[in-house]
Amino acid sequence: MNVFTKEVTAVFKRLWAIFARDMKVGTRDFITLLVLLFPLVFAFGINLITPGINDTTVNVAMVAGEDPERAAYFDRFAHLTLLADRQAVADRVMQRDSLLGVVRDGSGLLVLAQGNEPEESVELVKLIAVLYDAGAPTGSDQTELESFGRTIPPLKQIMVNALLLFISVLAGMLIALNIIEEKTDKTISAIHVTPVSRLVFILGKSLTGAVFAVLMSLIGLMVTGFGQVNLLQMLPVILAITLLSIMIGFIQGINGDDVMEAAGSVKLMFLPLAGSIVGYELLAEKWHPFLYWSPFYWAYRANEMILSQDGNWAQLLLFVGVIALLCAIVFAILAPRIQKGLQAQ
Amino acid sequence: MIHVSRLYHSYTQDERYAVKDVSFEVPKGEVFGFLGPSGAGKSTTQGILTGLLKLQKGDVTVAGYPVKSMKNEMFNRIGVSFEQSNVYSKLTARENLAFYRQLFDVTTRDPLELIRLVGLGGKENLKVGTFSKGMKHRLTFARSMINNPELWFLDEPTTGLDPAIAANIKDIIKEQNDKGTTVFLTTHNMYIADELCDRVAFIVDGEIKLIDSPKNLKLQYGEKVVTVEFLADGVLHSETLSTIQDQDKARLQAILGTCEIVTMHTKEATLEEIFITVTGRGLT
Amino acid sequence: MKLLSSFVKELTLATRSFYFYIEILFAVVLLAVVLFAIPEQIRVVQTQVLYLDLPQPAADSLTADLLAEDLDGRWEETVLESGDDRFDARLFETETARVYLVNSAEAVRDLADTKRDIGMVLSLDAAGQLHYTYYLQGYESQRLQNLLSVIPAASLAGMAEKIAGMTVEQLAPDQVLLNDRENVIPTLIAFNSSFMGMFIMAAYIFLDKKEGVINAYAVTASSVARYMLSKILVVLLTATVSGLIVTVPVFGFQINYGLVLLLLLVSGFFASVLGLLIASFYADITKAFGTVFVVLILLMLPVIAYYSPGWNPWWIRIIPSDLVIWSFREILVENGKTGVVLLVSAGLLAAGCALFVLADHRYRRTLSVS
Numbered sequence: 001m002n003v004f005t006k007e008v009t010a011v012f013k014r015l016w017a018i019f020a021r022d023m024k025v026g027t028r029d030f031i032t033l034l035v036l037l038f039p040l041v042f043a044f045g046i047n048l049i050t051p052g053i054n055d056t057t058v059n060v061a062m063v064a065g066e067d068p069e070r071a072a073y074f075d076r077f078a079h080l081t082l083l084a085d086r087q088a089v090a091d092r093v094m095q096r097d098s099l100l101g102v103v104r105d106g107s108g109l110l111v112l113a114q115g116n117e118p119e120e121s122v123e124l125v126k127l128i129a130v131l132y133d134a135g136a137p138t139g140s141d142q143t144e145l146e147s148f149g150r151t152i153p154p155l156k157q158i159m160v161n162a163l164l165l166f167i168s169v170l171a172g173m174l175i176a177l178n179i180i181e182e183k184t185d186k187t188i189s190a191i192h193v194t195p196v197s198r199l200v201f202i203l204g205k206s207l208t209g210a211v212f213a214v215l216m217s218l219i220g221l222m223v224t225g226f227g228q229v230n231l232l233q234m235l236p237v238i239l240a241i242t243l244l245s246i247m248i249g250f251i252q253g254i255n256g257d258d259v260m261e262a263a264g265s266v267k268l269m270f271l272p273l274a275g276s277i278v279g280y281e282l283l284a285e286k287w288h289p290f291l292y293w294s295p296f297y298w299a300y301r302a303n304e305m306i307l308s309q310d311g312n313w314a315q316l317l318l319f320v321g322v323i324a325l326l327c328a329i330v331f332a333i334l335a336p337r338i339q340k341g342l343q344a345q
Numbered sequence: 346m347i348h349v350s351r352l353y354h355s356y357t358q359d360e361r362y363a364v365k366d367v368s369f370e371v372p373k374g375e376v377f378g379f380l381g382p383s384g385a386g387k388s389t390t391q392g393i394l395t396g397l398l399k400l401q402k403g404d405v406t407v408a409g410y411p412v413k414s415m416k417n418e419m420f421n422r423i424g425v426s427f428e429q430s431n432v433y434s435k436l437t438a439r440e441n442l443a444f445y446r447q448l449f450d451v452t453t454r455d456p457l458e459l460i461r462l463v464g465l466g467g468k469e470n471l472k473v474g475t476f477s478k479g480m481k482h483r484l485t486f487a488r489s490m491i492n493n494p495e496l497w498f499l500d501e502p503t504t505g506l507d508p509a510i511a512a513n514i515k516d517i518i519k520e521q522n523d524k525g526t527t528v529f530l531t532t533h534n535m536y537i538a539d540e541l542c543d544r545v546a547f548i549v550d551g552e553i554k555l556i557d558s559p560k561n562l563k564l565q566y567g568e569k570v571v572t573v574e575f576l577a578d579g580v581l582h583s584e585t586l587s588t589i590q591d592q593d594k595a596r597l598q599a600i601l602g603t604c605e606i607v608t609m610h611t612k613e614a615t616l617e618e619i620f621i622t623v624t625g626r627g628l629t
Numbered sequence: 630m631k632l633l634s635s636f637v638k639e640l641t642l643a644t645r646s647f648y649f650y651i652e653i654l655f656a657v658v659l660l661a662v663v664l665f666a667i668p669e670q671i672r673v674v675q676t677q678v679l680y681l682d683l684p685q686p687a688a689d690s691l692t693a694d695l696l697a698e699d700l701d702g703r704w705e706e707t708v709l710e711s712g713d714d715r716f717d718a719r720l721f722e723t724e725t726a727r728v729y730l731v732n733s734a735e736a737v738r739d740l741a742d743t744k745r746d747i748g749m750v751l752s753l754d755a756a757g758q759l760h761y762t763y764y765l766q767g768y769e770s771q772r773l774q775n776l777l778s779v780i781p782a783a784s785l786a787g788m789a790e791k792i793a794g795m796t797v798e799q800l801a802p803d804q805v806l807l808n809d810r811e812n813v814i815p816t817l818i819a820f821n822s823s824f825m826g827m828f829i830m831a832a833y834i835f836l837d838k839k840e841g842v843i844n845a846y847a848v849t850a851s852s853v854a855r856y857m858l859s860k861i862l863v864v865l866l867t868a869t870v871s872g873l874i875v876t877v878p879v880f881g882f883q884i885n886y887g888l889v890l891l892l893l894l895v896s897g898f899f900a901s902v903l904g905l906l907i908a909s910f911y912a913d914i915t916k917a918f919g920t921v922f923v924v925l926i927l928l929m930l931p932v933i934a935y936y937s938p939g940w941n942p943w944w945i946r947i948i949p950s951d952l953v954i955w956s957f958r959e960i961l962v963e964n965g966k967t968g969v970v971l972l973v974s975a976g977l978l979a980a981g982c983a984l985f986v987l988a989d990h991r992y993r994r995t996l997s998v999s
Contacts, residue, residue: 010450013447014447014448016447017444017447017448020444021433021436021444024436024440025433025435025436028435029435029915030915030916030918030919030922031915031918034918034922076772076775077772077775077776077779078772079772090800092938093800094800094801095938096806096812096938097938099938105796108796109795109796110796110797110798111795111796111797111798112797112798112800113797113798113799113800114799114800114801115799115800115801116806118724118725120725122797123792124776126792126795126797127780127783127788127792129795130788130791130792130795131779131782131783133791134782134785134788134791137779137782138775138778138779139775139778139779140778140779140781140782142754142758142759142760142761142781143760143761143762143763143777143778143779143780143781144760144761144762144763145763145765145774145777145778146738146762146763146764146765147764147765147766147767148741148742148764148765148766148767149767150745150766150767150768151767151768152768153766153768154745181433181435184434185431185432185433185434186427186429186430186431187431187432187433189397189427189431190425190427190431190432190445190485190488191448192396192397193395193396193397193420193423193425193498194420194445194448194449195417195418195420195421195448195449195450196417196448197417268651268654271658274662278662278666282666
């Protein structure tokens with residue numbers, strides 16, 4: 001084997017040793033396990049919540065057994081809750097949300113409202129009640145519905161996009177926790193007196209974060225039903241934003257002395273993340289330049305393109321390029337501190 | 346194995362030096378001791394030799410490699426045992442060594458063998474976080490041998506260990522040295538230095554005051570007398586006699602020939618006494 | 630005096646910790662989010678693209694209807710882009726919808742596809758009847774699709790009168806509720822201020838354990854209890870400051886701040902002592918984290934119930950944080966039940982004191998030399 005091959009093999013062997021050790025310790029530590037599993041839980045949570053969010057037309061409560069056929073008709077158009085009696089319906093109407101009650105009043109019907117429901121909801125409930133009396137039509141020749149065949153609602157896409165960015169930040173936290181462990185045990189010096197170079201050490205530590213980010217992102221996409229997106233396009237975005245998180249993770253780990261400080265610092269990182277998402281979704285386009293400094297903004301845009309399967313490589317590479325440039329600027333500022341922090345303790 | 350010439354190091358990047366104009370050589374197979382109080386510059390020097398501190402000024406070669414352009418492969422040939430144990434508390438003893446050996450490119454020793462060697466046999470599957478301070482220190486010491494180092498850096502190897510275990514550690518060091526390992530030992534414990542070192546360097550305030558073997562130093566600074574306690578007619582007597590003057594030599598021979606000797610001691614100076622004499626400072 | 634000097638020392642130490650400032654900063658950020666991202670009335674405003682493929686008089690009539698619902702009574706001329714195409718449109722903004730009136734069915738289809746909004750074309754069929762063509766994305770619920778299918782029936786003869794004739798009984802038309810922005814405050818202060826104290830207290834204790842400070846206290850004339858109390862006071866101070874940061878700008882001075890402070894202090898005290906007690910069972914934060922996390926999740930479950938009016942099982946109602954959230958709400962609404970707030974405060978204080986005695990006992994029993 002020539003010298004170069006031997007050296008490369010040695011480097012990979014050491015990278016693997018560091019990564020395997022980090023994973024072994026990580027799975028023995030509740031905090032790390034939590035960080036590792038949280039995205040999965042979040043992904044399942046998204047699956048649980050989003051159908052409900054989508055299922056909102058109008059909410060109605062009726063008395064169970066009072067008028068089963070009318071109730072079944074209402075259920076075709078409204079989110080129906082059946083309660084024990086009229087008082088239970090009235091109590092339920094009095095709660096904060098916009099839910100209307102439909103109860104028998106003598107021979108007729110009465111709509112119960114709290115008083116603050118939107119007028120459209122009230123009109124809709126009245127319409128359904130009247131339609132039932134007029135023969136309970138379930139469709140009309142006058143209506144034609146055409147569909148583009150998209151099965152994923154926009155809110156779900158926003159949540160999945162946020163999850164992907166969230167995963168990248170958690171990758172940084174994993175690294176921070178890891179570095180703090182090394183600092184507590186004072187083991188960085190021990191590593192420095194082996195053939196492992198500083199660069200290999202940093203790469204080895206980063207590997208945990210990068211592998212976690214890529215793996216959890218893929219699993220998250222599969223679990224939430226986005227498995228069919230262009231993963232080849234997704235990969236550079238995940239890696240680019242993970243790079244940023246890794247750098248921040250190193251800084252938090254090196255400068256923090258305990259887990260609490262690392263958690264606090266990572267909490268801070270969620271601010272530009274959340275701000276970028278909220279800004280992108282809520283602000284008019286003319287205000288977007290105020291978000292251009294945030295790598296999360298560009299990653300969110302790139303992810304949105306890919307999740308909607310509207311991704312074109314030119315634009316994607318532009319976004320990834322901007323993220324890389326912003327990361328390079330952050331790196332230029334942070335590199336001396338990382339270097340200093342990794343010196344002998 | 347080690348060549349150091351005109352080494353300087355300042356933590357404040359100015360004229361206040363932690364190590365000042367330090368020069369010495371350590372040939373292969375020697376046990377070389379660096380003796381001095383806390384803050385003398387021992388750890389700084391060792392840090393520079395092992396690459397933990399950046400070389401600022403001076404010419405240093407370790408195991409044939411110039412430190413200025415240090416290559417990672419140098420570490421395949423050296424082992425470092427730290428004063429403060431630095432092993433992973435969340436890994437077991439065996440896992441710690443198994444991980445560490447993967448970082449080297451040379452043949453390594455079996456972790457279990459090393460664990461037993463330092464008296465931790467039976468505890469290899471316990472997480473190091475449950476170990477006492479002494480046990481962690483022994484594991485750190487064991488780890489420093491994993492790559493069969495040709496040059497071995499030991500920083501206070503017996504600190505915090507009870508006499509029996511300390512004796513075991515000393516035996517291991519002697520055994521390794523007998524096999525050809527060069528040892529660079531930093532300590533403020535003069536007994537260890539006296540027992541183990543072929544030569545010692547006294548360092549105070551960043552400067553080396555002298556370098557010589559313990560034997561030569563004791564001969565040079567010790568008094569050439571012998572104190573003998575003996576019984577004569579049932580009565581205990583004590584006399585201090587010169588080993589150079591003929592009169593006293595004759596008297597000594599007479600006592601040895603006619604009386605029951607109770608105790609006899611040569612008045613050698615201890616290394617600590619020599620250190621104080623030479624440097625004007627204590628070792629603690 | 631010893632307690633005061635302990636408190637001052639603990640406060641000095643805390644202000645040198647980065648985490649102390651994060652809590653305050655986070656409260657400021659939460660306030661910014663509440664003020665700028667949460668409107669007073671959350672209304673779901675749907676965007677629709679509409680084309681009236683009708684004879685001019687009919688189209689004009691429907692356009693006039695739209696204009697009548699428009700918030701400022703006039704439309705806005707605009708241009709919508711879809712890829713390389715540009716479409717002229719008139720924008721009508723009503724209370725619940727933004728309606729773009731375009732000039733062709735192709736525009737509706739194109740824009741519905743690219744902008745992901747609901748598209749509708751109103752036309753006349755062969756029999757001269759109104760025909761509704763909806764362009765949906767595909768993820769709309771079956772209920773919504775069913776509704777869209779029957780909406781034309783509303784314009785049948787006599788339907789409007791029947792709808793108008795239905796009786797609606799308003800159960801509480803004069804009730805003044807918290808608006809949507811104000812409504813998030815109870816959960817925010819319950820968690821970011823009061824219950825976060827559990828986590829912070831545990832963290833401070835573990836930091837001190839690592840340094841052996843607790844052992845040092847145990848061999849002085851100052852008691853471990855005094856030490857714990859002084860730490861609790863620091864946590865309460867942060868809780869009060871962060872709670873007020875979020876509450877004052879939203880409610881001004883129209884609420885009873887005496888009650889706010891009372892509830893913040895007792896709930897913070899309870900949470901801090903809980904954190905103290907949990908920390909007494911573990912050697913370091915990583916070991917305790919599991920328990921702290923599970924307890925925090927349990928305490929957060931009532932938040933789901935708070936925002937899901939139809940879901941409020943009995944076991945949620947006995948979780949302390951549920952009592953705290955609803956008590957804060959009683960303070961913030963007009964004519965809230967003060968008695969409830971005082972009762973809950975008394976209960977939390979009593980529970981907190983009991984837990985404190987337990988925690989003190991545990992700390993004195995579990996001192997060690999390691």
